[in-house]
Amino acid sequence: MSDLGNRLGSRRGLLGLAAGLGAAAVVGPELVTRALAAPAVVAQTGSLDKVRFTWNQSALCLISSAVAQDDGIFRKHGLDVELLNFGGSTDVMLETIATGKADVGFGMILRWLKPLEQGFDVKLVAGIHAGCSYVVTTRASGITSIEGLRGKTIGIADISGTSRNLYAIMMQNAGMDPERDVTWKAYPDDVMPIAIAKGEIDAYVAGDPVVYYQVQASKGELFRLASNATGDWEARTCCVLGIRGRMIRENPDIATRIRRAILEAAQATHNNPDRAVELALQYSPRQRTSNPQDVRNMLQSLPYYHQPIGDEFRAQVLAYAQELKRAGVLRPRTDPAQYTDRIVASIPV
Template sequence: MSETEPHPSSRDAALSRRRLLRAGMSAAAALPFGFAASAGRAWGPGPGAPFDPGPLCAPAAATEAATGALRPIKLAWNATAICTAAAPVAKERGIFARHGLDVEFVNFGGSTEALLEAIATGKADAGIGMALRWLKPMEQGFDVKITAGLHGGCLRLLAAKAANITDIASLKGKTIAISDQASPAKNFFGLLLSDAGVDPEREVEWRQYPADLLNLAVEKGEAQALADADPRTWIWLKDPRLTEVATNLTGIYATRSCCVVAVRGSLVRNDRAVAGALTRAVLEGGHRVQTDPADAAAIFANYGGKGSVEDLAAMLRSQTHQHRPVGADLKREIALYGDELKRVNVLRKTTDTAKFAERVYADVLS
């Protein structure tokens, strides 16, 4: 042995230390993002952080998946709403199965209130829908828990160029076409009107039409503007006679989630591991929507989504699928929406929105 060659025992010790270091680094890489900072949180988004939907240990549902047993789950969604694309992506790309779930979709096209009722009454186990539609029924006691935010941006307010509506304030005295009087679009743009000093109940008229005919109401002059969701509004914006006045990413709402994941209350209480696995899977689906919107658009199109794959992908890129709040971040957003909905007389003035957010949110990820 040369004088410069390390002794075998020293070499073995060094190798052992390197193996231990590598093992420690691998274990650290396996930890979900945010675990070191908050041991009670299985996953949390952060600026520039890589997405890691997995918990420290595989949930019970995922353990069952390894043995071939998948847990049947019914997920309610609106198959006409492009913003719910995380669900079919999670199904078609095997994400649900990897989380131990055999997911059956229950379609409630056009009515998120009916979708929420289906979850509350046990016809579905969970669903994806709009917070601004669900918070009022949840205030009234629906046994449904919000477990994650999914993205922001899918509502648009369009106006006839001929009406010279250049901003929210210039809607004063105008008629806005909507699909129904409790729609998320009405609730949200009512908030913007209030912020702009326009009374959304007395100084504008909300006129109801069938959802697919809102643009015709503006074209005929029966309304000067319309408020609805993608994909309709994105497609209507191609009409050179229409202009976009605002979206639900306007101003302070740019960092808010509009669509949320909600789970049947009894499932959260009785099978929290499954509720957590479902929430993680949908969040992972949302991450794939963000990173590959073209693939998500192609999948959604196969489920009957309106518009070309190119249009659908452009819609997804315009939305904030990187914004998927959970925990304290999501509870803060719920409380803010609650305060704002009180201001436009959707929620009761007496509702304590901090307590309300605490009650309707369930942490199933820690």
């Protein structure tokens, strides 16, 4: 094993401690301005609308939920929000929202689109940020692009998971066949650098905080080749806001205020990352001994400055649906346009 493998192998304990930090679009500036400048509800004591909001409080990419709660943004928009910490599967989360056990949720769009095909009464209303997933390789590999992965072996924790679907889409968009042009091998996240150092794989897919600390420990030998926040993907949303369909139909004003609050909180996360870091450490007790600068660096790798809504958001969901159908993830009989119309809700700005 190379020095890289030895050095990173000794970091497993650190990576394990870091695992709780994280799990991720273009909108015209005028839409963001209109959404954030929309008049907030002036809430009187006892007049707030109660909302149950499900999220994973250990996921750094969802920290705007805490920003909205702790900095009074929800209350500013007339909402009394109960944050429900949820660590279960996406299917269970969507069922929780659809059946009224919760009203709103955050999640990675590529985790949501297949379960939503089943008909859950949950509507997507906005994108929150890009990022969340990375392809990592070594300087010595000579790989400099997604196309450079042709003929290579890629490590991934879940052969049939969301990250595989994401990079299959990227490869197809680059003219590659993700089934024939690359070989996928399953490895736990924390042994990926060892596998790459031993020559068992040429690159691997994982997310922060694991990737952050692995790259840091490699002293420049590992680097992020690509992510769903680089190149054309910087304009694509990763994590999305979903609201129970019944709430949108029966209480569209509340749904509108929920989205306004989250858009404002996402912008606040971008404008004041130090406050977001403070809350991330507070909401994830296991990470209170983490270096705040490391958390800040990870947070700033997630583009929080684009929150697509309206037509732009629908266009992005449609593109994902078309690509997932092409990749064989969505059912052959699913019509991407009709499917997108069903799961994306249009609510007032």
